[in-house]
Amino acid sequence: MPLLPPEVDDYLTALAGTGLRDAVLDEMEGRAREHGFPIVGRAVGRHLELQARAIGARRVMELGSGFGYSAFFFARAVGEHGEVVCTDGDPDNAALAEGYLRRAGLWERIDYRVGDALTSFAQLEGEFDVVYCDIDKDGYPDAWEAARDRVRVGGLFVCDNTLWGGRVAGIGTGTSAGRDAVTPAIVAMTRAVADDERYLNSLVPLRDGVLVALRVA
Template sequence: MNIVDPAIDTYLKGLAASDDTEVLLEMEALAEERGFPIIGRLCGGLLELLACSIGARRIFEMGSGFGYSAYWFSRAIGPEGEVHLTDPDPANERQALDFLGRAKLEAPIRYHVEDALAALEATEGTFDIVYCDIDKSGYRKAWDAGRARVRVGGFYVCDNMLWSGRVTGPIDDLDTEVIDDTNKAIAADEDWRSVIVPLRDGVVAALRLR
């Protein structure tokens, strides 16, 4: 199921073409070559907008790959902030540090080559944004761990929350069941105000109220 009408998606991507940089285009080409899932230009712009809207300076990513989402966060936070990236593959770390270094975005980067939840637990303090894009079976655990680490007035953001429409049912696999359960948990949490933005595969943006 296409979440966004293909004609609308093409139109929106055309508007976002002004964001072209050599590094960004390289990252997108590598993702296409490898069949590696990235959030894409439109959701990247949303991440940057959310970070700018709250003056984010400290961001933790659960699931980073070779740094595509961190590229967009780094555009927003500047040299006085920091972005924590996580991925168990050292090759992704090397590729991310190369891309982000050449992009010259100035935001300090810390890459944790380990499980995302373990890295979050081992990292002290709260964050302006916790972002999740790990294996879908871990989404509920990520929400339970991440929600406590976001400051009041900060965001919990997670990709693939509509899961190509599979959350509408019938639900007959674990990943879809976990995503649906996580959506319902976030929506029901009275300490948060949330919305699922139907860009690409659905992005939830949850604002911590208290």
């Protein structure tokens, strides 16, 4: 269920589009509408870019990338010498992402890995400036376990869909057994982040909820 009145959501989306006119981004949004593919949307995308730019991010790990919509914003943030590691289990999404991001002039900043997101993450070494989580919701606790020690001090753990249509607060339950089933996993991950004294976190009620946690120690 929408958490914001449609008029407010439209206002935020329009505001996020100010100064950002990009034909490739328009195509990606059109594809998402046509195929019912979940993307973060332009307002959240700009928020992700802002957060990454604010900490001077140069290395971003995406756990769940689809056809590259959120990577578009992260790739803009990291600059020409930065890197965004994308993950998705569907090779068709990887091919679509390459097509879109290459035309947007951002593909050289992308390392796209097809396969399980957490397996791909484990194969990489070192810390990241941002770890972004948007995998299947039942995997959220495992994603946090994998990410919490690999975000650099001063870096961010960011997670989408953390309000889950209000289900985390008991709103909208009973309308979808599948969504209800994974709600406890989202709540458990969010609580674990909140309980970690090394992180300062805020759950931003934008779209379906964006959890942003800054590692401070």
